[in-house]
Amino acid sequence: MKNISKLLVLFILLFVSCNKSSHNLTVKINVKGLNKEPIYLKKVDNNKLTTVDSLILNPTDSGILYSTIKSPEVFYLYLGKDANENRIAFFADAGVTEINTSANNFITDATIKGSEQQKVFEQYKKANSYYKNKNLELVKTLLEAKTNSNTEKIKATEKRQNRLLKQKYLYTINFALNNKNSEVAPYLALSELYNAKLKFLDTINNALTPKVKTSTYGLKLQEFLNKRSQKAK
Numbered sequence: 623m624k625n626i627s628k629l630l631v632l633f634i635l636l637f638v639s640c641n642k643s644s645h646n647l648t649v650k651i652n653v654k655g656l657n658k659e660p661i662y663l664k665k666v667d668n669n670k671l672t673t674v675d676s677l678i679l680n681p682t683d684s685g686i687l688y689s690t691i692k693s694p695e696v697f698y699l700y701l702g703k704d705a706n707e708n709r710i711a712f713f714a715d716a717g718v719t720e721i722n723t724s725a726n727n728f729i730t731d732a733t734i735k736g737s738e739q740q741k742v743f744e745q746y747k748k749a750n751s752y753y754k755n756k757n758l759e760l761v762k763t764l765l766e767a768k769t770n771s772n773t774e775k776i777k778a779t780e781k782r783q784n785r786l787l788k789q790k791y792l793y794t795i796n797f798a799l800n801n802k803n804s805e806v807a808p809y810l811a812l813s814e815l816y817n818a819k820l821k822f823l824d825t826i827n828n829a830l831t832p833k834v835k836t837s838t839y840g841l842k843l844q845e846f847l848n849k850r851s852q853k854a855k
Contacts, residue, residue, distance in 0.1 A: 645688035646716040651699065652684040655725040662700040663687040691716055693837040694739045694805040701728045713739040713806060742806045746797055753790040760786065791815065795822050802829040808839035812846060820850055
């Protein structure tokens with residue numbers, strides 16, 4: 623009986639060890655001020671947001687989440703299962719990503735150390751925040767103009783919004799072209815430029831390095847372009 627118990631324990635240990643070794647992405651997390659709340663690691667799989675791992679952290683705990691990854695792609699760290707307002711997006715690659723943040727300011731306090739793609743992703747997000755803030759200002763102005771039935775101001779603000787959108791598109795296109803050797807480039811084409819003119823998307827796609835072309839987002843971009851080209855005929 624003792625021998626059976628020992629074998630069972632050995633089997634369980636081997637199973638856990640093999641199970642962990644099957645993961646090639648490790649996400650180390652530390653969230654200050656957390657009180658036994660669930661943390662979820664998610665990714666988009668077949669156009670659906672899917673949970674790949676989860677845990678519950680005590681206030682003084684750090685934790686580790688695991689996943690498998692074929693090529694660099696965006697993952698999401700959720701504080702609470704469906705809390706989109708408490709969601710950290712990060713670009714991961716095989717290896718270790720470390721995320722430190724707080725429960726009170728889950729997104730703004732986040733510091734992420736990991737892949738080279740994450741560094742490029744952060745460069746884009748930093749610049750893109752300018753366009754987001756400007757657009758929020760224009761939305762506020764537009765709402766005030768509509769409330770006051772100020773037709774002239776409505777038209778002027780809408781023109782400024784269109785101009786800002788074009789500027790953002792041009793910035794994103796140039797950023798993708800300047801980072802053609804990064805998987806961030808096709809990701810931005812798919813997430814930020816999906817309704818841009820086909821010629822701009824083709825330019826980005828044609829500029830990608832062979833490695834990036836065969837990545838998850840590189841293949842998705844090609845598939846997306848093929849579908850749009852078919853519709854355009």
